[in-house]
Amino acid sequence: MRAGSKSSGKSRKPSTLRRTLRRAAMPAAVLAVMAFFGAYAVLGPNGALAYGDYKRQLAKKEREYAVLDHKREVLRNRVALLDPDHANPDMVDEMVRKELNVSHPDEVIVPLK
Numbered sequence: 001m002r003a004g005s006k007s008s009g010k011s012r013k014p015s016t017l018r019r020t021l022r023r024a025a026m027p028a029a030v031l032a033v034m035a036f037f038g039a040y041a042v043l044g045p046n047g048a049l050a051y052g053d054y055k056r057q058l059a060k061k062e063r064e065y066a067v068l069d070h071k072r073e074v075l076r077n078r079v080a081l082l083d084p085d086h087a088n089p090d091m092v093d094e095m096v097r098k099e100l101n102v103s104h105p106d107e108v109i110v111p112l113k
Contacts, residue, residue: 042048081088082095096102103109 040047044050078091081091
């Protein structure tokens with residue numbers, strides 16, 4: 001040995017545990033990211049479990065749409081009956097009486113509400 005060099009006889013090797021942890025860090029991080037996105041795909045707001053809720057919302061909206069569609073058809077029919085070229089006399093009479101609150105002397109009015 002040379003004078004001035006202090007060698008302990010052991011060379012400094014990283015421990016086996018530390019080396020194993022370094023080698024496993026990247027795969028573990030990738031697995032953690034994959035697990036996060038997998039859980040989000042199942043449990044998230046647009047995930048597989050939300051599908052049932054979307055089906056219920058769709059059925060509800062379709063019922064609401066059917067009601068609105070029926071109302072639209074009723075209004076379309078009333079508009080067609082009030083066409084200025086050939087208005088239905090009964091419809092015109094009904095609307096005038098309703099708006100002006102008038103009636104014939106021989107009529108009996110029965111309030112519905």
